[in-house]
Amino acid sequence: MKNFFDVSKMSAGDAQYEAQKIAFSPIVFQVARVLRTSGILKHLDGNRAGLSSDEIANDLSMSPYVVSVLLETGLSAGIVAKNNELFSGTKIGYFLLNDEMTKVNMDFNHFVNYLGLYELDNAVKSGKPSGLKVFNNDDTIYPGLSKLPDDAKKAWFDFDHFYSDSAFKEAIAILAQYNIKRLLDIGGNTGKFSRLCATSIPTCHVTIVDLPGQLDVAKNENEKAGLSDRIDTYFANMLDETTKLPTEFDAAWMSQFLDCFGEEDIVRILKKVAQGIADDGHIYILEPLWDRQKYATSAYCIINTSPYFTAMANGTSKMFNFGEISKYISKAGLYVDNIYDNIGFSHSLIVCKKIKGDA
Structure with missing residues (x-):
């Protein structure tokens, strides 16, 4: 490092x-x-x-x-x-x-984080996103994303898409090498990746898994793009222990998704996702890992996104270093089969497989 x-x-x-x-x-x-x-x-x-x-x-x-x-x-x-x-x-x-990155970061911190971070000390003590009360009384920010004030909603999605979207084309080029026919897009949000994947890999059928608010937007956008026959949606609360995912997929994809959860939930989610794919299938995890960055600027931005999770998003999660996410992957009965760094602005694509004998 x-x-x-x-x-x-x-x-x-x-x-x-x-x-x-x-x-x-x-x-x-x-x-x-x-x-x-x-x-x-x-x-x-x-x-x-x-x-x-x-x-x-x-x-x-x-x-x-x-x-x-x-x-x-x-x-x-x-x-x-x-x-x-x-x-x-x-x-x-x-x-x-x-600079677009600077503007996106500044607007995200002003419209989403600034007032709520006043409550960081309370969030640290309680393990809950105490600053979220400036917007609503939800337990996490995610169910209410579509209902945030317009400036905050725009800033949140601009921030999220700026970093993830920069990596999508490169990541899809890697996925195309794995001959994927059926892909689960876990936490697919409004479906940007799924639509790009479906148009870039014509043989791939995608199922987006997320909460109702995000899926409603995804359905509308999929229809506008003429991709409703190539992309399904599936409602699932990944924190609900009773939730079951559809099965027999070649692969699962998670982009900036696992960093929305704490360690125990991450391990539980990875186990659940593994049950939905074939024994020889792959799980792709796209995350900005701060200790695998080429430049100090990106490492700085990634590290300092973590307090947003503490005070505003859920109170329990953070941006990973590679050692942390490797530990979670292992605990879930998976292993890292490959890793591709410097994808887009700041991401690494981690390719996981099931350890033989594990479900």
């Missing part, structure tokens, strides 16, 4: 400065977001020679006081630069304005 986060050689002064960045990070986050949404960053991007605070305020019909406050915090965070009295954008400001 690459040691992305080694700070052992940092000086005391630098360490204290980094600590202050953390202490003020909620303020800096919101200022950075408003610098983007107010148009200030875009205006600076179009005026590379620089603008004064008063010029920006006049051009954007904003209060000079407000612009001054935002720019000075932006200066302290390296989002803007100042030369004499002129402000200009920086590389950091450019990524905040233009």
Whole structure:
């Protein structure tokens, strides 16, 4: 594993400065977001020679006081630069304005997580997603995804799809090598992967397994795509011990699904999924494993998604490292037959099989 986060050689002064960045990070986050949404960053991007605070305020019909406050915090965070009295954008400001990953992450944290993470200490003590009460009184976020406020719903699905969708085409190219005829898409959500799989592998019939809200959307989208005869849906609450899956499938697929559960539930789900596939079938697990990343940026983003699960999603799950998920796979009577790293932005595709003699 690459040691992305080694700070052992940092000086005391630098360490204290980094600590202050953390202490003020909620303020800096919101200022950075408003610098983007107010148009200030875009205006600076179009005026590379620089603008004064008063010029920006006049051009954007904003209060000079407000612009001054935002720019000075932006200066302290390296989002803007100042030369004499002129402000200009920086590389950091450019990524905040233009980088899709940065925008998706920022909107997810603002609209989905920001208010709820105030309850992180309570979530840590209780093992429940205490912050979810800002939206509803459900036990987990998943049943109510389709009923979230519009901004939060869009931010949640944009975040989820941005990372998973980047890996789908590469993953399907790998699946195509395994001659799959019948595939279970566990936690298939609104069916994006299933539709891509069905169109990319013409011999494959897919069954999406999920909760009613997601399946309703998937059915509509499948029909629009003309794929209703190639894709079925099957309602199942995977946490319900009485739930039984359809059987005799060649393979099962789970994309960013197992990270929605705690260890005991993951092992139970994997055992249940194994019962639905043929003895020589495969289980494909697509997950962003933070310790198998090529770059520090992706490892950082993956690790810091875990508190969302703690405070908002379910109170029990997290983003995995490879050692953790390997342990769960083994406990379920499976073994890792192969693993493909660097799929899409940040994913690994783990290919599992049943240990001989196990159901």
